[in-house]
Amino acid sequence: MILKPRLEDLKIIGFYLGKIILGLAFTMAIPIVAGLSFRELNPVLDFLISIEISVFLGLLLVKTCRTEKDLNWMQGMIVVSLSWVVAMFLGAIPLYLSGHWKSFLDACFDAMSGFATTGLILVQDLDHLSYTHNLWRHLIMFLGGQGIVVIALSFFVRGFSGAFKMYVGEARDEKILPNVVHTSRFIWLVSFVYLVLGTLALGVTGIFNGMKPLNSFFHGACIFMAAFDTGGFSPQSQSILYYHSMAYEVITIIIMVLGALNFKLHYQLWMGNRREIFRNIETSTLFITILATFSIVAVGLTQVGSYPSAVTLFRKGFYQLISAHTGTGFQTIYPQQFLIDWNHLALVGVFLAMSLGGAVCSTTGAIKILRIGIIFKAFKEDLKRIIMPERALVIEKFHHVKDVFLEDKLVRSALIITLAYIILYGLGALVGMFYGHPFLNALFESTSAAANVGLSCGITNVAMPATLKVTYIIQMWTGRLEFMSVFTILGFLIAALKGK
């Protein structure tokens, strides 16, 4: 028998949702400060209006749903999934008010794309967008990459046992430190240190490239946030092609790879355990999959003769591939070139890289390489069982910070999530095909949305049907939260309708 949710459930969900909204409202003060410094008054008003609406909504929920009770698993998951939807709506308000988005749906699309660190865009005339709005676009990637709930846990919510439930609901099932609040704070510490270093590196490179210092450091900070959080937004419409700089490309590749690594691995490296990078199953799997998928891309590009030399082929092919594999979405080619200059084989290489993604407990989306490593190990174990004598005891282990025995429940969980992602990629492709796009193009764009990558072959544009926009929004949301909290909210809705 399905039990109908009680009023108390709604109150607890509302109370914690309100707290997270207040936290989000607080982050809107950052673009306001930037806007005042750049003397962009109308953009400041856009954020003032948005912050007021957010505080109003947050206070309303906190005051009307006030409770001392802690979250249970179901409530924690629902708070997380609802937080992301509400963040999308509230984050879209300043974007829409700027007049650079044709409809509120388009602004919501870009807001979800930002929070979920996808990078697909529907913004119009990006090259004339204010610093204030551009900062917000990149800031929401930084916030979403670390996790909206992680922000709340780090700065706004005092330690309580429900914290771990929300943390897990945001697709971070690995604790780095024993306390989840300390874990969240460590994630922010790593991110801020890299933010300073990355902005400096990109800013100085920009100046050497001939950019004005202020613009150079602003772009540096934005590009860092989009690269480390594997988001893929950029302040100019040409993405990384705008800079015409190999040094910029090399630095962004390093930042993208850092963003694709597990925060647990960052912790080990910070603690001086450098051997972990060579022993960890995630880094070794990432190395192998990059090599394999790049080989496919290189063969494809060689076949079609897209680039005049091996160096240019490597520069273009490897950059798009790393951008795809880490789930970033930066491009150094125009989206249409994927279909015109690249053949199907090269596209399949990029598609495979997109669908695999980076490490768990990182800022990337997609299936993730730990799961790929586990599935590969399980295949190896089964093969051994077939080859070796029946009495032989076959035990498979892998190294992920510590040695872990390969248990059936681990394999099962990895396979279920992998299957769920494949279904999600396929469903989006079906909708794309329904609107007349060829199979490979539709699958490419759908995977890019669901795996939170952001590479586009041209399907994502302002003229695409609203249904397709909504489909990609749902894919970005589901893909970022890794299903569980989204399934919980669906279950909650069914219980509300059919429960007794």
Add this chain to the structure above:
Amino acid sequence: MKINYKLALPILFLILAVYPKQIVFCQSISSSELIRNANEYDGKPVTYTGEAIGDIMLRGDFAWVNINDGANALGVWMSASLAKEIEFVGNYKSRGDILEVGGIFHRACLEHGGDMDIHAQALRKLRSGRMFNQQLNPGKKNLSIFLFGALFLIWILTLFRRR
């Protein structure tokens, strides 16, 4: 009538020397057309028109200028002396100069790491850019004041409820 080649050739050279821009520029091609049919235009002279945006990135004696025609922005590699003619670049506070560029189009430029670009030979400013007028939007101003008032009211009510 016989053409006097001895006279015609020097005249032709004179025209080329005095009016290079008029000869370099032909029918302007859009960025979408260039990207779509890049193989056709590869290595050929083209004319491209659009707004200079972002930064003029000086690299020694040359400069990168990104020019947006409304659909896409293309990178244009030009001499620093040509780039000096650009007064305004497009950003939030200004509309950039509208430029007509004549040059060689590269689908995947060997010199520039495979970038799709145009190596400019001539540049003509069709329209000068300008600074935008930054006026406060009265609708937004009123809405923000109204919302601030509503929030203030809620705060007062909360204080009364506490007492």
